[in-house]
Amino acid sequence: MKFKIINPDWGMTEEQMEQRCRILADYTNRRIQLSMECLAKTKVSLDSLADLVRAGPEILQMAIQAEQEGYDAVILYCFSDPVMEACRQAVSIPVVGAGQAACLLLPAVAYHGALLVADQNRIPEKRMSLSRTGLASERICGYEPVHARGLDPIEHRGQLKKELLKAGQRALEHTEAQALILGCLSFLGLAEELSAGLMVPVIDPGPASVCLAETLVCMHLRSSPRAYPPYPHF
């Protein structure tokens, strides 16, 4: 079983992507081969709706190529699940959005959860986009910004963890959250330590996305052609 992880941030090095795959592999079945690829032509990191629109065509093309190369599933490695539905039209293998995968795990461990987000200014946009995940909206009871701009999850691990702990603490104090969801893929690999510190489940969207892809492949589930009708020109 091999999964293509599409990272919609331009300019990541091979080594950075391999590091992320190694962390993800710890949370999943050893039979699965993970391969990450980032934007090569569209020079954006996904930090706004405009970035998302600009990156869309390249992401779609990467998904189509992954299917042609024999991958069993495509994972969109961004909490905004960029162009997820369009990818489901374009390919017949499962397409998993990391944000959706994380949100759909919440009710398995708690009633209510809060989202820790990388950018305070984008909270209203996040709230809107959550309706796309299929999670009942009342299950998300708060959004807490993490002051972590520019912090790399591997290089600045200690500082990032400190900021996430503070944000998690604030969410647990000020909302009815019983669990936390890491609302950005840059927070990779810190959920377990945060959970031990904060005494609530912390859902990491990276591992959640790989596990959901494995579930779909094991159960032979593919996107519904009634929901995502294939376009003839793909």
Add this chain to the structure above:
Amino acid sequence: MKFKIINPDWGMTEEQMEQRCRILADYTNRRIQLSMECLAKTKVSLDSLADLVRAGPEILQMAIQAEQEGYDAVILYCFSDPVMEACRQAVSIPVVGAGQAACLLLPAVAYHGALLVADQNRIPEKRMSLSRTGLASERICGYEPVHARGLDPIEHRGQLKKELLKAGQRALEHTEAQALILGCLSFLGLAEELSAGLMVPVIDPGPASVCLAETLVCMHLRSSPRAYPPYPHF
């Protein structure tokens, strides 16, 4: 990794339970050991809310015993997710409801789905109980009864499949469903053939529950003690 599957129907034979475990094992990781156990004292099959109340104490006790015996997760093998939240209070290992597990997979493959149910009279009750799953309610667009009372999924496989195909066809004709969810654990093992016949994804709650349990264990996620506070007398 070993999972205890609690089957809340009284009087199943060892052989019947092993057959079900063999079917489930085909959909999951070979490392996982599945062990099914049914009600031994409470002589009911879960066919009403009263049955559910009567079976509750024994199910809870079985979950507690599974934890004591070193199981890594408990699976409630009934679409009603009987006493799921109480079990999450009683044990610290993950507790997965098969109904919840199936519903939370729907948005990964379609926008809308219809539920194929074993008993027409219990549709209003099913509708109410779906809010407990955490799936946004608008994602379920229909309920279709299957005329299958008394049909065993293994002994009467052919007839059961025929009835499920008819019910699925009706759901796809009369609702906006783009995928189907098998709303009873007695429909085990038929999803793939139904999907091939009906050309939409068909979600089988049995495999869905085992895969979700595996995800929770791999991600080291446990029920939130803030959501399900442990009682001191357990």
